[in-house]
Amino acid sequence: MRLYLNASDWQLAYGLVLGIFISAACAEDIKRKRVSNALLIAMLCAGVFMNALDSPTGSQGGSAFLFGPVGAPLALLGGLVGLVLLFPLYLARGLGAGDVKLMAALGSFFGPTEIISLTLFILVTGGCFAAIRMVWIDKTRIALNHIAGLMTSMTSGKAQRFDPSTQSVGRMPFVPAIATGVLIYAGWRWTGGIPFIRF
Numbered sequence: 001m002r003l004y005l006n007a008s009d010w011q012l013a014y015g016l017v018l019g020i021f022i023s024a025a026c027a028e029d030i031k032r033k034r035v036s037n038a039l040l041i042a043m044l045c046a047g048v049f050m051n052a053l054d055s056p057t058g059s060q061g062g063s064a065f066l067f068g069p070v071g072a073p074l075a076l077l078g079g080l081v082g083l084v085l086l087f088p089l090y091l092a093r094g095l096g097a098g099d100v101k102l103m104a105a106l107g108s109f110f111g112p113t114e115i116i117s118l119t120l121f122i123l124v125t126g127g128c129f130a131a132i133r134m135v136w137i138d139k140t141r142i143a144l145n146h147i148a149g150l151m152t153s154m155t156s157g158k159a160q161r162f163d164p165s166t167q168s169v170g171r172m173p174f175v176p177a178i179a180t181g182v183l184i185y186a187g188w189r190w191t192g193g194i195p196f197i198r199f
Helices: 007-032 037-051 072-091 097-136 140-156 175-190
Strands: none
Touching (some): 007 037, 037 097, 072 097
């Protein structure tokens, strides 16, 4: 579909739609400790639709945030890349399925190139959130043991045994960390920062 928008109109619409979906996902994660599949599917479809509104930007690679729509194929590829990037953390029980699916939905908005750099920002933001939280609830030692076990299971391929009754530090809603990472990354790119990964 070709509905040509000027750059400022497209970015305004893009920001509003993305902001609404991320806010809804944050609210669900904080309130219900999960994000519904219906919301995530709607977000993925919205990302593909918005990127299909105009012709692909070609030389801009996949920088949907700054340069406008990248086309439906690159939006779908961005969704796939977003899913693949965090799937190992889901397998290692470091993230929930909803968090990984949210990254796929974000990939449909940002395209395959930007989602890689965005993921790095989100992982750093999530690490900061987790560090603050474990100090705040005074369970630093247990949390550090979890991190060591997670790293061991990822490198050895063997799942570590986990007893929720004695080892849990409680689940941290990760969507707020994702939302914060998106805001920081958007600010970084908007002020002239370049993606960490470029193709």
